[in-house]
Structures are given as C-alpha cells and as structure tokens.
Amino acid sequence: MDIRDRFERALERVQKAPRYTGGEMNTAIKKWEEAPLHFGFCFPDTYEVGMSHLGMKILYGLINQESWSLCERFFMPWTDMIALMKEDDIPLLSMESRRPLNEFDVIGFTLQYEMSYSNILAMMDMGGVPLEGSERGEKDPMVVAGGPCAFNPEPLAPFIDAFMIGDGEDVMTELNRVILQRKQQGWGREKCLLELAKLEGVYVPSLYQVSYDDEGRVTRVTPKGEDIPERVRKRVVTNLNDTYYPEEIPVPYTEVVFDRIMLEIMRGCTRGCRFCQAGMLYRPVRERSMDTLIHLAEKLQESTGYEEISLSSLSSGDYSCLPELIRELMKRMKDKRVSISLPSLRIDSVLKESLEETQQVKKTSLTFAPEAGTQRMRDVINKGVTEEDLLEKVRDAFHGGWNSVKLYFMDGLPTETTDDLDGIADLARKVVSEYFAVPKDQRARGLRVTVSVSIFVPKPFTPFQWAGQDTLETIQKKTEYLKKVLDIKGVTFNWHEPYVSFLEACFARGDRRLGKVLRKAYEKGCILDGWNETFRYDLWMESFRECGLDPAFYANREREREETLPWDHIDSGISKDFLWRENEKARKGETTKDCRKGCNGCGLQKWRGVCGYANAGCV
Amino acid sequence: MRMLAVFEKNERIRHIGHLDIQRSVQRGLRRSGLPVAYSQGFNPHILITFASALSTGACGKREIMDVTMAGEVSEDEFLTRMNRAMPPEMQLKEAKKIDDRHPSLMGSLRAAVYDLKIRDRSQAEILIRAIPSMMAKDRIVTMRKTKTKLAECDIKPLIYALRGEGCDIFATLALTERESCKPQMLTEALKAEAGMTDEVRMLVIREGLLGENESGELIPLERL
Ligand code: SF4
Numbered sequence: 001m002d003i004r005d006r007f008e009r010a011l012e013r014v015q016k017a018p019r020y021t022g023g024e025m026n027t028a029i030k031k032w033e034e035a036p037l038h039f040g041f042c043f044p045d046t047y048e049v050g051m052s053h054l055g056m057k058i059l060y061g062l063i064n065q066e067s068w069s070l071c072e073r074f075f076m077p078w079t080d081m082i083a084l085m086k087e088d089d090i091p092l093l094s095m096e097s098r099r100p101l102n103e104f105d106v107i108g109f110t111l112q113y114e115m116s117y118s119n120i121l122a123m124m125d126m127g128g129v130p131l132e133g134s135e136r137g138e139k140d141p142m143v144v145a146g147g148p149c150a151f152n153p154e155p156l157a158p159f160i161d162a163f164m165i166g167d168g169e170d171v172m173t174e175l176n177r178v179i180l181q182r183k184q185q186g187w188g189r190e191k192c193l194l195e196l197a198k199l200e201g202v203y204v205p206s207l208y209q210v211s212y213d214d215e216g217r218v219t220r221v222t223p224k225g226e227d228i229p230e231r232v233r234k235r236v237v238t239n240l241n242d243t244y245y246p247e248e249i250p251v252p253y254t255e256v257v258f259d260r261i262m263l264e265i266m267r268g269c270t271r272g273c274r275f276c277q278a279g280m281l282y283r284p285v286r287e288r289s290m291d292t293l294i295h296l297a298e299k300l301q302e303s304t305g306y307e308e309i310s311l312s313s314l315s316s317g318d319y320s321c322l323p324e325l326i327r328e329l330m331k332r333m334k335d336k337r338v339s340i341s342l343p344s345l346r347i348d349s350v351l352k353e354s355l356e357e358t359q360q361v362k363k364t365s366l367t368f369a370p371e372a373g374t375q376r377m378r379d380v381i382n383k384g385v386t387e388e389d390l391l392e393k394v395r396d397a398f399h400g401g402w403n404s405v406k407l408y409f410m411d412g413l414p415t416e417t418t419d420d421l422d423g424i425a426d427l428a429r430k431v432v433s434e435y436f437a438v439p440k441d442q443r444a445r446g447l448r449v450t451v452s453v454s455i456f457v458p459k460p461f462t463p464f465q466w467a468g469q470d471t472l473e474t475i476q477k478k479t480e481y482l483k484k485v486l487d488i489k490g491v492t493f494n495w496h497e498p499y500v501s502f503l504e505a506c507f508a509r510g511d512r513r514l515g516k517v518l519r520k521a522y523e524k525g526c527i528l529d530g531w532n533e534t535f536r537y538d539l540w541m542e543s544f545r546e547c548g549l550d551p552a553f554y555a556n557r558e559r560e561r562e563e564t565l566p567w568d569h570i571d572s573g574i575s576k577d578f579l580w581r582e583n584e585k586a587r588k589g590e591t592t593k594d595c596r597k598g599c600n601g602c603g604l605q606k607w608r609g610v611c612g613y614a615n616a617g618c619v
Numbered sequence: 620m621r622m623l624a625v626f627e628k629n630e631r632i633r634h635i636g637h638l639d640i641q642r643s644v645q646r647g648l649r650r651s652g653l654p655v656a657y658s659q660g661f662n663p664h665i666l667i668t669f670a671s672a673l674s675t676g677a678c679g680k681r682e683i684m685d686v687t688m689a690g691e692v693s694e695d696e697f698l699t700r701m702n703r704a705m706p707p708e709m710q711l712k713e714a715k716k717i718d719d720r721h722p723s724l725m726g727s728l729r730a731a732v733y734d735l736k737i738r739d740r741s742q743a744e745i746l747i748r749a750i751p752s753m754m755a756k757d758r759i760v761t762m763r764k765t766k767t768k769l770a771e772c773d774i775k776p777l778i779y780a781l782r783g784e785g786c787d788i789f790a791t792l793a794l795t796e797r798e799s800c801k802p803q804m805l806t807e808a809l810k811a812e813a814g815m816t817d818e819v820r821m822l823v824i825r826e827g828l829l830g831e832n833e834s835g836e837l838i839p840l841e842r843l
Contacts, residue, residue, distance in 0.1 A: 012676070012820065017634035023708040251646060253632065253639045305646030305704070336649070337663055
C-alpha cells in the first residue's frame with residue numbers, strides 16, 4: 001500500500017477527519033509540475049487554528065500567484081492522528097497534493113506564539129526533515145520562519161535556517177527567488193545561506209556567534225563574516241494599497257475558529273500601550289484606502305460566498321474613516337446578506353453611530369479591553385482609556401439591546417498592588433449596575449458579563465522587556481484573590497493557568513541556549529503545548545533541569561539597562577532608548593500621547609519615509 | 620421556479636458531514652451569483668433542500684438538491700456558473716428546471732443504488748459467495764442502530780437488488796423517510812451469513828437515488 005492509501009486508511013479511523021482531507025474551495029491552484037519552486041507553508045497548530053489565520057492566507061495567495069512558485073499547506077495533526085501516522089509509517093503530508101514535507105524546496109513556519117515551538121519540531125520530524133540546520137544535507141529543504149515571534153529568533157536558532165523579520169509580503173518573494181537559484185544552479189547550503197543573509201530583513205542565525213558571561217547573560221552577538229550585517233532590520237511595506245492582498249482565500253468545509261472574510265484595514269497602532277508587543281512591532285500605522293478595501297471586500301465575497309466580513313487590525317476603531325467604511329460596506333453587502341463585524345473594538349473610539357449600524361445586522365457580544373482595573377495601573381501601561389469612557393460605551397450598548405459584555409484584563413503587570421486587583425472587581429460591578437440602570441422593558445434579558453484575566457508576559461521590544469514576570473506563587477495567590485472578589489452575581493470569571501504563561505515568558509525572552517531545552521522537551525513528548533489536555537509542564541521543567549538552565553532566569557529575573565538582550569541584533573526600528581524612556585515613565589505613572597497627536601520619537605522617525613506621523617524635525 | 624441539480628461528493632471529501640456539505644453548497648450558490656431565493660425573517664437562509672443526507676464517510680455520484688430561484692435562469696447557465704463556483708470535489712452533473720408544484724424530493728425518494736467497494740479481495744469473495752444463500756432466506760435479520768438502542772430488523776424486504784463482482788457489491792436498498800437499509804446493515808448480514816467476524820473495510824459509493832413512477836417502476840429520482 002502506498003503512502004496515500006495508508007493515509008486514507010488512517011482517515012477512516014481518526015476523529016475529525018475533515019481537518020486532514022483538503023480539497024477546499026480555492027485550494028486547487030496549480031499542479032506540482034507547473035512551478036519549479038515548491039513551498040510548504042507550515043502552520044504549527046491544528047487546522048482549525050491555522051485556517052483562521054490571516055497571515056497564512058496572504059502568503060498562500062502571494063506565493064501561488066507567482067508563476068514560478070507553488071505553495072501547499074501543512075498543519076499540526078492532533079494526537080490521535082499522530083499515533084496512526086506513526087503506526088502506519090505515514091509522513092506529514094500536504095493538504096493539497098498530499099506530498100511529504102521533505103519533498104518541498106522551502107518549508108516556512110509562521111511564528112504566532114511561543115507555545116507552538118514544539119509543534120515546529122514535531123512537524124519537521126514527521127515530515128522527514130532533520131531538526132537542526134547543522135544536520136540538514138543538500139537534499140533537505142531550506143527551513144524559514146516569520147511572524148511576530150521571529151523578532152526574538154534565538155530559541156529557535158538551531159532549527160531555522162533563515163528568519164524573515166517584519167512584514168512578509170516583499171521579502172517572501174525575494175527569499176524564494178534565492179532558494180530557486182539554489183535549486184536551479186545547484187548551490188550548496190552554505191552558499192544559499194550567505195545569499196539569504198544579504199537580503200534586507202533576513203536573519204541567518206548560523207552566521208552569528210553568541211557569547212555569554214559567567215551568569216549566563218548574553219554579552220555579544222557577532223556576525224561570522226564581513227558581508228553579514230551586524231543588525232538585521234525589519235522589513236516594512238510602506239503602502240498597503242500597493243501591497244499584495246488575496247482576492248481568493250481557501251474556504252474550509254468545516255467550521256474553523258474564524259470562519260469569515262478578514263479584511264485587514266490597517267497595520268500597526270498609534271496608541272503605544274506599553275505591554276503590547278504587536279503595537280511596537282507593527283509600527284508605523286498604515287491604512288488601506290477605502291477604495292482598496294471595498295474592492296477587496298467585493299472580490300472576496302464573490303470568491304468565498306462567506307456570510308460575514310470582519311474588519312481586522314490592532315485597533316479598528318482608529319481607522320480614519322471607519323463610519324464611512326462601515327456604511328459603504330453595509331450598503332454594498334446588504335443584498336448579498338453579508339454582515340460586518342468589528343472584532344477589536346476600542347472603547348474610546350467614536351463608534352456610537354457605527355455601533356447602531358452593526359446592530360441592525362447582527363448583535364454579537366461586545367468586547368472591551370481595559371486591561372487594568374485602576375486608572376493608576378492603566379496609566380502605567382499607557383492604556384488611554386478611562387472608566388467613564390468604558391461605562392459610557394457599555395451604557396450605550398445596553399440601551400442598544402446588547403446583553404453580553406466581555407471584559408479583558410491582565411494581572412501581574414509591573415507595579416501591581418492589591419488595589420489594582422480590587423479595581424477589576426469594581427469595574428465589573430459598575431458594568432453590572434449600568435445594565436440594571438436601564439429600565440426593564442428597554443433592555444435585553446439575561447445579562448452576561450465575562451471577566452477574563454490573563455497573566456502578563458513581558459515581551460521583547462516593549463518598554464517592559466526588562467521586567468521580571470511575577471513568580472508562579474505570586475500569580476497563584478493573585479488568582480485566588482481575584483476569584484474571591486469577582487464572585488459577583490451576573491459575572492463569570494475566566495482565569496488562566498500560570499504554567500503556560502511562565503513557559504511563554506521563558507521563550508519570549510529566551511536566548512539561543514533554550515534550543516536545547518526545546519529539543520529535549522520535544523524528545524520527551526512535549527507537543528501541542530497551547531492545549532490544556534496535552535501541555536506537560538512537568539516534562540518541560542525536567543528538560544530545563546537536564547540542560548542545566550533555570551527557567552526563572554528567563555521569566556522572573558529583572559534585567560539591567562546595560563544588559564545585552566538576546567534580540568539586540570534584531571532591529572525593529574524602535575530604539576532601545578525610547579523603550580527605556582517609556583519604561584521609566586511607566587514606573588512614574590506618566591502617560592505618552594497617541595502618535596496621531598504628535599511624534600513621540602520611537603526611533604522610526606529616523607527611518608526616512610516610513611512613518612507618516614513623524615514629520616521632519618521632530619525629536 | 621425551482622432548479623433540481625445533480626451533484627457529486629467525491630472520494631476525497633467523503634468524511635465531510637452532511638451539514639458541512641449543505642453549507643458548502645450554499646456558499647457555492649452565493650459565489651455563483653445566481654438569483655437564489657432566501658427565506659424571510661431575521662436570519663435569512665437560501666431556500667434549498669437535499670433529497671437525502673449522505674452519511675459521513677460515504678461518497679455520492681448523483682446526489683440531488685432542489686433550489687428555489689428568485690429569478691429566471693437557464694439550466695445551462697445554472698450548471699456553468701455553479702461549476703465555476705464549486706470546488707473540483709463537488710461538481711454538478713445536471714440541472715433541470717422543475718415546476719413550483721413539483722413534489723418534494725424527500726417524499727418521492729424510494730431507494731438508493733450503492734457500489735460497495737470492499738478493500739480486501741478475499742473478504743469480497745467470501746461476502747459475494749454468501750449472497751445467494753442469504754437471499755434464499757425468508758427473513759434476513761440484522762441489527763439496526765437507533766439513537767438509543769440496537770433493535771433487530773428484517774432487511775429482506777428492503778433489498779431490491781443485490782449482486783457481486785470482483786471487489787464490488789452492487790445493491791439497491793430501500794431509502795425512504797420511514798424505512799431504509801444502510802449499506803452497513805447489508806454487509807453485517809452478509810458477514811453473519813458467511814460466518815465472518817473480521818472488520819470489513821469498504822468504500823461506500825452511493826451511485827444514485829431512485830423514485831417510483833406511475834407504473835411502479837424505480838427510476839432515477841431526477842427523471843420523475
Ligand atoms: S516615528 Fe513617531 S509618530 Fe511614528 S510611530 Fe514612532 S513615535 Fe509614533
């Protein structure tokens with residue numbers, strides 16, 4: 001029986017076979033022989049998660065659009081499928097032509113969250129690709145990765161040949177061209193790596209030497225050759241209207257997490273929340289024009305048949321002509337019975353009008369993210385939202401017929417005290433009172449307030465990149481406390497297990513030595529760490545111990561200003577001085593204004609023509 | 620105006636359940652830009668019915684849907700536009716305009732024709748050899764799974780035709796709103812007859828759906 005027959009047999013026995021079958025609308029794009037370069041796009045999580053991800057759809061379309069390259073998808077199988085694959089000797093196969101991963105010329109991983117790292121190893125292993133770059137030979141694929149976690153690539157350095165830093169649209173094609181040359185001109189791996197390192201925004205970790213001091217802190221990261229840049233600067237696409245966006249995207253048969261059209265209305269955010277890595281990494285703000293968006297919305301609606309369009313960005317409420325956009329989209333989509341939804345609604349946006357308009361189509365639950373319970377704490381994190389703002393929006397919503405509100409907070413933020421935790425409960429209580437203040441016959445029945453509190457994880461390239469995370473003990477105490485104070489009628493409290501956040505903190509700010517821990521943990525059986533039922537904290541701790549590394553060194557230790565950070569050789573465009581200034585302001589509870597009100601001198605202003613808000617002559 | 624269309628659910632997507640197939644057809648109709656009719660009310664949906672739900676794991680060569688149109692469309696145009704809008708796994712084979720008073724597909728359905736491809740040749744031989752003796756019996760008792768329990772059931776009157784050849788068992792089995800014989804019930808009965816206990820791997824292909832004409836003959840449902 002050949003591989004594909006064995007795969008078919010496994011499908012008969014596995015749960016949720018549809019996540020492995022492929023054949024979805026808009027995925028039969030080209031035949032293997034039609035393009036010389038074969039790209040295996042790997043999403044290191046399950047099908048349902050991966051198929052909800054916008055970045056994958058963009059790059060999938062982009063690579064397939066070039067006549068000389070072809071892209072097929074790979075996802076992380078669930079444990080039952082993995083067992084069947086092992087039993088029957090089935091390698092990881094692509095969704096489209098069902099070819100093993102190691103038959104591709106390039107395999108690319110998208111790095112969305114640290115807890116997917118073990119899946120990367122698992123997928124390579126199942127796909128017959130040697131795990132570490134140094135173990136790969138001339139017949140093996142080049143392994144590349146991009147996405148937000150690529151900004152601290154060090155823990156993955158042994159496994160990934162080249163990282164793409166920043167916006168992927170332009171550099172993806174450049175990188176593929178180099179790898180096509182490797183294939184057509186028979187370049188060796190070394191030559192190919194050197195050529196890749198010449199591309200702007202591409203980091204080839206094997207070409208850098210890392211040194212440490214006695215305590216294990218990084219002291220220097222030095223390039224191994226003259227042509228190799230000392231720092232790798234991120235790529236930025238400056239005009240989103242000229243940047244590729246797919247007009248056709250795969251439409252899964254089964255329901256996935258986000259089963260709808262996602263329209264990226266802008267990239268970046270001007271708010272400058274101090275905990276938010278995306279807000280720093282995706283600077284500067286770039287908007288797609290209304291014309292482009294309406295064109296894309298219509299094309300995507302025609303090619304997918306989806307019933308819903310969601311506007312996506314870090315802060316959709318800040319889009320300059322949001323009410324006009326929504327009104328226009330609604331007008332055009334009404335006859336097609338398409339509803340428009342706004343996922344990351346900011347509570348301080350001028351949206352009352354639009355809210356009323358969305359409601360006529362669909363009344364979903366409203367989401368607010370005050371992030372912290374007191375004004376003091378919100379000032380520390382520079383979340384420019386006041387209690388009055390929030391309550392006003394909530395009041396409008398309750399009057400408008402909503403009955404369900406979700407509130408998102410974090411605990412463990414720098415300088416946090418018990419008062420800040422009490423503040424979370426106070427705010428929840430006030431939201432409940434707003435509901436009851438609406439006359440009974442004018443409000444929707446069945447109030448639902450959900451309070452979700454996640455655990456703060458300090459991230460690279462944020463003002464809190466030097467901060468220590470609360471210890472597990474402290475977090476547990478805080479959670480117990482929150483359970484007590486959030487025992488309020490009408491309020492549901494969702495909390496997170498601290499272990500995942502602790503590990504996330506280790507890898508988010510980890511150095512190259514963590515590669516060993518990752519490999520050991522994978523060999524011990526750690527996979528699908530983002531899922532409660534498969535996460536094995538004990539095995540992770542065992543792996544740290546056996547590698548002689550202390551997780552607290554990474555997660556809980558406060559860094560010195562002078563310390564070389566493991567990602568200092570990656571240039572996000574944001575200066576370390578700016579981040580430190582922000583850190584100091586945070587400690588004093590001083591806020592920083594929105595970039596739309598004037599440049600704050602984050603460093604990008606020195607990069608000519610990149611940030612539209614930074615006028616010449618500013619800081 | 621209503622449009623009756625014959626479509627395929629091919630082998631690759633045989634594990635996709637009926638609800639997902641329904642949703643995919645609806646999205647296909649939306650992509651096609653054809654003038655389909657929607658239901659009234661708060662959550663409007665396309666007015667469409669399927670002759671019969673095809674079970675998860677089975678593929679269908681001639682599945683049938685019945686779409687209510689909001690405007691005039693020719694059969695050819697319906698077919699061309701839908702085939703552009705559907706993935707290769709779910710192409711349409713035929714489209715036929717029917718009158719608004721045409722009886723419902725589900726009500727007219729009588730039987731289905733199956734091709735059961737037994738993966739293992741020797742198993743197929745044993746099962747096929749058991750056909751004559753099984754069919755010679757007055758009653759063929761097998762178990763029917765309902766939501767709550769297993770019940771005994773005589774499938775003899777539900778088997779309209781049965782023969783085997785090579786690795787294939789061809790069967791015409793009753794399929795109505797009231798009673799039906801699932802392919803698995805048939806193979807279980809054949810296994811019992813042959814005294815076989817091993818698991819039988821097979822691919823279930825529903826070749827077509829049948830209705831009854833005025834003279835009491837079973838003919839393809841789409842020809843009624
Ligand atoms: S350059 Fe100035 S305006 Fe632009 S993102 Fe940085 S601080 Fe904001």
